Amino acid sequence: MPPSPPPNHDSAGDTDAPSPPLVRAYRVWKGNNVFLLQGRLIFGPDAKSILLSIFLIIAPVVVFCVFVARKLIHDFPHHYGWSIMIVVIVHTLFVLIILVLTSGRDPGIMPRNTHPPEPDDNDVFAAINNDRCQWPRFPLTKNVIVNGISVKIKYCDTCMLYRPPRCSHCSTCNNCVEKFDHHCPWVGQCIGLRNYRYYYTFLVSSTLLCLYIHAFCWVYITKIMGSEEISIWRAMIKTPASIVLIIYTFVSVWFVGGLTVFHTYLISRNKSTYENFRNQYEQQANPYDRGMIENFKQIFCTSIPPSKNKFRSKIPIPKEPSDLSASRNLHPLIKTRKTRQDLEIGMKQVYNETNKEEHRKDGGSAKSLDLPRALHTEGSYAQDTHIVVLPLQERTGRQLDISHDVK
Ligand SMILES: [Zn+2]
Numbered sequence: 001m002p003p004s005p006p007p008n009h010d011s012a013g014d015t016d017a018p019s020p021p022l023v024r025a026y027r028v029w030k031g032n033n034v035f036l037l038q039g040r041l042i043f044g045p046d047a048k049s050i051l052l053s054i055f056l057i058i059a060p061v062v063v064f065c066v067f068v069a070r071k072l073i074h075d076f077p078h079h080y081g082w083s084i085m086i087v088v089i090v091h092t093l094f095v096l097i098i099l100v101l102t103s104g105r106d107p108g109i110m111p112r113n114t115h116p117p118e119p120d121d122n123d124v125f126a127a128i129n130n131d132r133c134q135w136p137r138f139p140l141t142k143n144v145i146v147n148g149i150s151v152k153i154k155y156c157d158t159c160m161l162y163r164p165p166r167c168s169h170c171s172t173c174n175n176c177v178e179k180f181d182h183h184c185p186w187v188g189q190c191i192g193l194r195n196y197r198y199y200y201t202f203l204v205s206s207t208l209l210c211l212y213i214h215a216f217c218w219v220y221i222t223k224i225m226g227s228e229e230i231s232i233w234r235a236m237i238k239t240p241a242s243i244v245l246i247i248y249t250f251v252s253v254w255f256v257g258g259l260t261v262f263h264t265y266l267i268s269r270n271k272s273t274y275e276n277f278r279n280q281y282e283q284q285a286n287p288y289d290r291g292m293i294e295n296f297k298q299i300f301c302t303s304i305p306p307s308k309n310k311f312r313s314k315i316p317i318p319k320e321p322s323d324l325s326a327s328r329n330l331h332p333l334i335k336t337r338k339t340r341q342d343l344e345i346g347m348k349q350v351y352n353e354t355n356k357e358e359h360r361k362d363g364g365s366a367k368s369l370d371l372p373r374a375l376h377t378e379g380s381y382a383q384d385t386h387i388v389v390l391p392l393q394e395r396t397g398r399q400l401d402i403s404h405d406v407k
């Protein structure tokens with residue numbers, strides 16, 4: 001895109017003013033993400049670690065193809081030896097594609113608000129009125145009912161929204177991510193609602209690749225033993241590459257295989273890694289657990305919801321000075337927690353417009369707390385989930401009276 005000329009007319013209300021210069025949304029994205037291909041691929045800030053992961057996958061496969069599979073080509077009848085080489089190459093390509101799908105896509109990032117939500121009457125239990133701040137307080141947590149079980153949702157200072165159930169803020173990427181599982185340093189990306197399926201497939205396929213290479217290294221060793229009639233130790237010495245690969249895949253399979261088993265367990269219980277290590281469902285039942293079969297179907301047999309972010313859309317270049325002045329009137333709780341950098345709001349005009357629309361539709365009521373849209377994010381993962389928003393009654397003593405069916 002050609003660079004836009006700097007605006008010369010600052011006078012407000014000038015109907016003949018030229019259209020404001022536009023910029024791709026990803027260029028002014030507030031998270032710590034790294035974008036490639038003009039915003040088509042989104043990675044975490046540690047995206048370079050994916051290069052190490054790719055090397056750790058490709059290097060042993062190259063060694064296997066050169067020193068093991070190539071030697072086995074003519075050791076099987078009917079050219080079956082070729083299939084060993086072809087399968088490992090195709091499988092490796094599959095693993096790499098799944099790795100990019102896991103790492104390079106929006107994991108389920110919640111669009112940020114540019115302003116704190118409008119406080120509802122029910123939420124106003126204190127007001128601060130001084131020279132610089134006039135925002136009433138609102139609760140930092142709320143309780144919602146998910147499948148008959150009360151779940152606490154929290155307000156995110158950085159994203160300025162109430163996180164939907166199972167959403168959490170990744171400190172590495174600096175984004176709220178739906179159905180947050182964890183931030184994986186090996187793929188350099190959050191694992192969440194939109195890429196968990198790919199992540200699990202990556203673990204399973206990597207484990208199978210390790211087992212495949214491990215097995216055919218032993219096949220090669222036994223072939224040497226048979227053809228030269230020597231002991232297993234002498235045969236192993238004749239193929240040091242096989243020894244290295246056997247050790248490498250043995251160690252690797254404990255890592256990726258262990259993770260595969262662990263995530264298989266998590267899926268069967270419909271828990272995220274984050275929820276599991278916080279022992280979230282020790283004291284109460286898991287409202288998302290629908291039984292093992294349904295839990296697996298939820299991960300693998302549902303459509304992945306579209307991204308809520310339009311990283312490539314063109315938006316007006318934000319006006320920093322006015323936005324900064326607006327930030328001075330932020331919620332007092334936010335002021336105490338946020339850095340100056342975090343306070344530079346107003347950068348995501350595209351989301352701001354969306355939020356304004358919602359606020360207009362909802363008439364600034366409690367719904368403008370972003371909950372309806374937020375709760376909608378469960379999407380296909382909670383098709384028949386009935387969610388009712390409850391107030392913190394001990395604080396407000398009144399009912400918010402919002403009910404919302406997630407479709
Ligand atoms: Zn957040």
Ligand SMILES: [Zn+2]
Pocket residue numbers: 044170171172173174182183184189190191
């Ligand atoms: Zn992250």
